[in-house]
Amino acid sequence: MAAGTLYTYPENWRAFKAQIAAQYSGAALKVASSAPAFTFGQTNRTPAFLNNFPQGKVPAYQGDDGFCLFESNAIAHYLGNDVLRGATPQTSAQVLQWVSFADSEVVPPASTWVFPTLGIMQFNKQATEQAKEDVKKVLGVLNQHLNTRTFLVGERVTLADITVACSMLWLYKQVLEPSFRQPYPNVTRWFVTCVNQPQFKTVLGEVKLCEKMAQFDGASPSAKRFAEMQPKKDAPPKKEKAGKEAAKPQEKKEKKKEEKKPEPEEMDDCDAALAAEPKTKDPFAELPKSAFVMDEFKRKYSNEDTLTVAIPHFWENFDPEGYSIWYAEYKYSEELAEVFKSCNLISGCLLS
CATH class of the missing domain: 3.30.70.1010 (Translation elongation factor EF1B, gamma chain, conserved domain)
Incomplete structure (x- = not known):
């Protein structure tokens, strides 16, 4: 039976797949998602971590025996059991089909629509409207498939259900309000059935379905959160200062830039090359x-x-x-x- 550590950050829906699979299989899985065991943005940049996981991405799994895996679907597959993976070649292929469906058809539009409401991506009206249409197509496919089925493959939960449900988690929590999901009752029935399984609940807790579609509003907490995540611009000089004082903001600005430079060990090759280039004067500065x-x-x-x-x-x-x-x-x-x-x-x- 597999035993090891899953490195991730809190509330990572990709990591949930592996955690739920471990609940079904009984794998001994430790989750490192907070200091001192793991600090996202720091631990995953260290040479030791990159030696095992070259891209520095999470979730990442390291077995007690030293076996390492990156990519959430591979980790969930490894931590699962034969029932989750599909006991026959046919069911195994069907499980893989829906895992791929989640990555290619669910995740892209879900991210485009949901991420701005969470404050982790800028809002784009045209992209969001297209994402909504793409989500409707996805829901239509699932609704038809689930018309005569309790689960996506066979009569029990498989990695197909775990993967697709986790991919849709934030859709149901943030934007799929009752009127939007009303034409797709089979999908909602299936999703609610999945997230209320004990193995899902242990990882996800109580999942509350969205009552009102979240929006990206310039004054909303999500918009403020997005603004806070952007690089900070230097404040303009105050009007009341004049003379010699007026020249100081430029000096402060240059000083701040120097202070914000990352430590050499945090630079990748591209950043290091750019930093080494001599700074030239903007030829259009005087225009x-x-x-x-x-x-x-x-x-x-x-x-x-x-x-x-x-x-x-x-x-x-x-x-x-x-x-x-x-x-x-x-x-x-x-x-x-x-x-x-x-x-x-x-x-x-x-x-x-």
């Missing part, structure tokens, strides 16, 4: 400030319709004195079939 507010345009582009809102805003507010527009032709058009490739090439051109 007058443009009336065109780039951040305002970027907000329009990110949160509103591009053709009907963002582009008209650009042309209405563009400042030809402060900015210039360049037209370029790329010789190898066959390389531009994917938008992300085109963006990468353009970015490379701008940086070169």
Whole structure:
């Protein structure tokens, strides 16, 4: 029987999969999620940790025998038993099917929709609306499959149920209010059945379903939490200070930058290379400030319709004195079939 330690941070839904699997199999699992055993952002950057888990990601598992695993699905698989994994080749394949479904179909839209409400990702209106539609498709597939089934595979809980339920945990806790989940009664019945199993409850506690869809509001705690997580900008100089005092904020600003530099041992190779480059003076520093507010345009582009809102805003507010527009032709058009490739090439051109 497996015995070891799971390194993670508190409330990590990915770690829940391994913990629940261990509850079913009886594996002796210790969870290290707080100091002094484990401090996220510190312990996982140490040479000893990176020697076992090169990417420094959690959850990470280390057996008492020294056996190490990263990636939550692999850890849950190892800590489970034959019933959870699927006792036959057919059921094992079906379990793997739903585990993959969770990663590819559930997690991406769930993260896009839920993370802004938790204050750990910026809100994007278009992306959120698309995520809602994608979640509806996922719920539709699950609802149809569960129409004649209690669990996803077979008649008992498997890793399929554990993985998909954990992937949907924050959806049900944060945004799937009664009216949204009403068309998918089979999914909600299945989810409630799963989270009320003793093995789930031991890990998750009491799971309360969302009563009102959480929103990303600029004045909400989630928005404030997101703002607090962003790099802090230096405060502008106070108006009442003049003369020699007015010159001090720049000195303080430079001093703060020096103080904020990470210790050399925390730098990766890329950071170290960038830090070693000589600092050059901005050639545009002496130019007058443009009336065109780039951040305002970027907000329009990110949160509103591009053709009907963002582009008209650009042309209405563009400042030809402060900015210039360049037209370029790329010789190898066959390389531009994917938008992300085109963006990468353009970015490379701008940086070169």
